Amino acid sequence: xxxxxxxxxxxxxxxxxxxxxxxxxxxxxxxxxxxxxxxxxxxxxxxxxxxxxxxxxxxxxxxxxxxxxxxxxxxxxxxxxxxxxxxxxxxxxxxxxx
Amino acid sequence: xxxxxxxxxxxxxxxxxxxxxxxxxxxxxxxxxxxxxxxxxxxxxxxxxxxxxxxxxxxxxxxxxxxxxxxxxxxxxxxxxxxxxxxxxxxxxxxxxxxxxxxxxxxxxxxxxxxxxxxxxxxxxxxxxxxxxxxxxxxxxxxxxxxxxxxxxxxxxxxxxxxxxxxxxxxxxxxxxxxxxxxxxxxxxxxxxxxxxxxxxxxxxxxxxxxxxxxxxxxxxxxxxxxxxxxxxxxxxxxxxxxxxxxxxxxxxxxxxxxxxxxxxxxxxxxxxxxxxxxxxxxxxxxxxxxxxxxxxxxxxxxxxxxxxxxxxxxxxxxxxxxxxxxxxxxxxxxxxxxxxxxxxxxxxxxxxxxxxxxxxxxxxxxxxxxxxxxxxxxxxxxxxxxxxxxxxxxxxxxxxxxxxxxxxxxxxxxxxxxxxxxxxxxxxxxxxxxxxxxxxxxxxxxxxxxxxxxxxxxxxxxx
Numbered sequence: 277x278x279x280x281x282x283x284x285x286x287x288x289x290x291x292x293x294x295x296x297x298x299x300x301x302x303x304x305x306x307x308x309x310x311x312x313x314x315x316x317x318x319x320x321x322x323x324x325x326x327x328x329x330x331x332x333x334x335x336x337x338x339x340x341x342x343x344x345x346x347x348x349x350x351x352x353x354x355x356x357x358x359x360x361x362x363x364x365x366x367x368x369x370x371x372x373x374x
Numbered sequence: 375x376x377x378x379x380x381x382x383x384x385x386x387x388x389x390x391x392x393x394x395x396x397x398x399x400x401x402x403x404x405x406x407x408x409x410x411x412x413x414x415x416x417x418x419x420x421x422x423x424x425x426x427x428x429x430x431x432x433x434x435x436x437x438x439x440x441x442x443x444x445x446x447x448x449x450x451x452x453x454x455x456x457x458x459x460x461x462x463x464x465x466x467x468x469x470x471x472x473x474x475x476x477x478x479x480x481x482x483x484x485x486x487x488x489x490x491x492x493x494x495x496x497x498x499x500x501x502x503x504x505x506x507x508x509x510x511x512x513x514x515x516x517x518x519x520x521x522x523x524x525x526x527x528x529x530x531x532x533x534x535x536x537x538x539x540x541x542x543x544x545x546x547x548x549x550x551x552x553x554x555x556x557x558x559x560x561x562x563x564x565x566x567x568x569x570x571x572x573x574x575x576x577x578x579x580x581x582x583x584x585x586x587x588x589x590x591x592x593x594x595x596x597x598x599x600x601x602x603x604x605x606x607x608x609x610x611x612x613x614x615x616x617x618x619x620x621x622x623x624x625x626x627x628x629x630x631x632x633x634x635x636x637x638x639x640x641x642x643x644x645x646x647x648x649x650x651x652x653x654x655x656x657x658x659x660x661x662x663x664x665x666x667x668x669x670x671x672x673x674x675x676x677x678x679x680x681x682x683x684x685x686x687x688x689x690x691x692x693x694x695x696x697x698x699x700x701x702x703x704x705x706x707x708x709x710x711x712x713x714x715x716x717x718x719x720x721x722x723x724x725x726x727x728x729x730x731x732x733x734x735x736x737x738x739x740x741x742x743x744x745x746x747x748x749x750x751x752x753x754x755x756x757x758x759x760x761x762x763x764x765x766x767x768x769x770x771x772x773x774x775x776x777x778x779x780x781x782x783x784x785x786x787x788x789x790x791x792x793x794x795x796x797x798x799x800x801x802x803x804x805x806x807x808x809x810x811x812x813x814x815x816x817x818x819x820x821x822x823x824x825x826x827x828x829x830x831x832x833x834x835x836x837x838x
Contacts, residue, residue: 328710332693333620335708339696342705343712349770350681354717360671360724367727368722369782370582371454 317351320344376837377405377538378830381446381595384489384541387433388445395428395445399490402447405539406492406721409835413535414514417452418459418494420435427490440790441488443602448542451531452494453501454478454586463577464527465509466495467691478575479610480544480586480603484564487602492540495530499700501546502684502707503581504772505752509700513754516559517832518798522751525549525558525772528589532559535589538831542549542599543592546576548583549744550776553788554588557801559750560595560790561829562818563589567808568783571600574609580683581612581781583676592827593819596787597622600811621812628820629662629741631814635664641775644762647745650791652799654743657826658817664739670777672728675721677770680719681710693741702769729782736807745775746788746801768836779805787814789827 324343328335335343377400387604403421410416426448431445455474455671462469479489492652496514498506506529507513514529515535516522524532532555532591535543546554547565556563564587571586578584578764586598588603590596604618617693636655642648655661685692688699692711730744735742748761752768761770779786785806790799804817821827830836 277456286640286730311492318657331711333687333708333711334693334696336696338707339701339782343709343808346681346706346709347712350678350717353677353719354713356674357678357717357720357724359669361667361781362720366723366726368719369655369725370722 317348320347325349375401378836380592381590381598382542382632384446385442385598386445388431389440390751391435393395394443395431395490396425398445399424399428399447400525402492402540403833409537409539411487412520412539413517413533413539414512415530415537415539416449416493416497417462417511417530417760418456419495420454420456420458420493423458424490426494427485431488431490434508434597442598443484443769444488444543447490447492447546448487448541449482449492449531449534449540450478450481450529450544451497451528451546452495452802453546454494456491456494457665458483459494461577463501464499464511465611467575467695468577471510474575476575479572481818483598483603483605483748483837484647489542489602495534495543498689499525499703500684501527501548502703504550504769506532506555507754513557515754516751516798518560519751520565520799521753523558525555525747525751528555531589532561534557535559535561535591536829536832537835542588544586544588545722546579546584547585547780548579549780551585552589553746553776553801554772554788554801556790557746557799557821558716559634560792560799561591562593562827563587563786563788564596564601564811564815565780565786566811567612567688567785569612570785570809570811571603572607572610572613574607578687580680582683583783583798585780586635586785591831593625593815593822594622594788597625597703597815600615616736616809619809619812621815622787624812625816625819627816628823629658629776629817632740632817633662633738633781634658634660634743634817636660637666638663639665639796640669640778641666641744643775644749647748647800648751649794651743651745653793653823653826654802657821657824660743662739664735664742666742666778667731670729671724672781673774675724675728676777676781678713678717678721682713683774685710717808725781732782732784732808739814740806740810742805743817744779744803746803747772748774750796750798750800770794775803779803785811785814786816787811788820789818790829791821791827
């Protein structure tokens with residue numbers, strides 16, 4: 277058994293490759309570009325320190341690792357989604373009807 | 375009636391007065407009393423209410439009144455309002471709320487059809503869960519092996535039906551919370567089209583994905599309950615005004631005339647999953663394959679919207695009582711509150727594009743088959759599992775095959791597949807275009823007819 281997705285480490289820097297290493301699940305045609313896609317992940321401590329006061333949240337020392345892990349997952353997913361082609365004219369799914 | 379008696383059998387027996395609703399309810403209450411401690415299925419049992427209601431149903435039947443679900447005991451995930459109970463939604467915090475003053479709309483509809491509510495069922499905290507574990511109420515347990523997860527978040531509803539405590543339960547499904555437990559506990563489950571069944575009187579999670587639906591041990595039972603619950607309700611702003619489309623009378627058409635394909639690529643899964651899908655394809659005589667485009671992007675978008683909408687729902691509680699959540703839930707929600715709005719808007723725009731692509735696919739195919747879960751039920755407490763040869767965190771990955779589907783509100787019937795020699799089942803999703811629950815259920819019925827899908831009461835819980 278391998279460690280979680282070591283192949284996703286970008287060579288020579290601290291980037292991560294998005295969602296590669298998931299094996300058969302994601303090696304589909306639509307995702308074939310993934311293995312070459314790198315994401316520069318931000319400093320999650322800075323992120324939490326900036327946002328928690330804005331939201332009025334107190335992130336305790338015990339909670340910090342879990343919040344960071346979830347932000348990391350979200351950042352990877354957002355990076356994947358960022359590559360999706362969505363035209364300016366596309367209406368977001370929830371459309372208010374008066 | 376026995377633990378193995380289903381919705382249709384009970385309704386027939388009570389209507390013909392071979393049995394009484396009172397007798398059926400007393401037997402069910404006896405099974406709950408005898409088994410619930412080891413299952414962790416019910417969090418609230420309403421014996422007095424159920425007996426009172428059963429007595430009334432019996433009296434009315436004697437006077438000639440007819441009910442489609444006469445005397446059928448059922449129970450609901452504890453995010454449904456049940457009069458007299460605080461709607462805890464699996465949480466420590468919400469159980470301090472005042473008791474609900476009325477039943478949720480679907481509880482009312484089932485009771486109006488002659489069914490009898492026995493109580494409320496365990497669930498993952500605030501429905502943000504795929505395991506069926508609960509830090510406040512303990513885990514719901516898989517009746518087929520009590521050391522294993524039910525799946526979640528509708529864990530109690532699955533446990534109760536798989537153990538034969540009741541023949542019918544209601545759950546909710548945001549990202550897979552009906553389909554994952556149906557897969558792990560070996561049940562038929564229906565996730566209806568988004569906007570089909572009223573969510574009035576249920577505690578939300580992600581309003582743009584949330585749906586409610588039934589679990590049962592046969593497709594007929596599932597369809598009968600679904601038919602009784604259809605209908606417009608102004609109490610749910612997402613409900614679409616359209617005529618009722620009863621499905622129970624269409625089931626015997628089976629898969630005849632339906633264009634069916636097995637999803638490949640993203641939905642391929644490991645060898646064990648592929649074996650199940652091969653058995654399903656063989657039973658249905660399906661050779662066609664289809665690639666669902668951008669499924670991984672869809673899952674990612676669903677994941678992000680879930681984090682953000684869930685966080686917005688709970689922000690005040692996260693500020694005021696952060697330590698009264700399951701830490702795994704509060705940490706996910708706190709992170710969700712911190713996501714950039716532009717990510718979420720992109721996800722919502724992608725949702726539109728993805729929907730258009732899949733609707734185009736449904737121009738050529740009536741039903742897409744895909745596994746419901748990437749594995750059989752894990753052990754309770756298990757934190758990681760091997761997917762595609764890589765060890766990954768278990769909890770988020772249990773929804774890998776369900777999230778891209780509920781993301782655009784498609785109806786899905788989950789059918790439980792038992793392969794020879796396997797101690798635990800694995801579910802298949804029959805996925806149809808919006809409003810075609812009938813297609814999904816017909817395919818599930820075909821699998822049931824061929825014996826490929828079946829939902830027995832778990833050994834050790836079935837009456838002799």
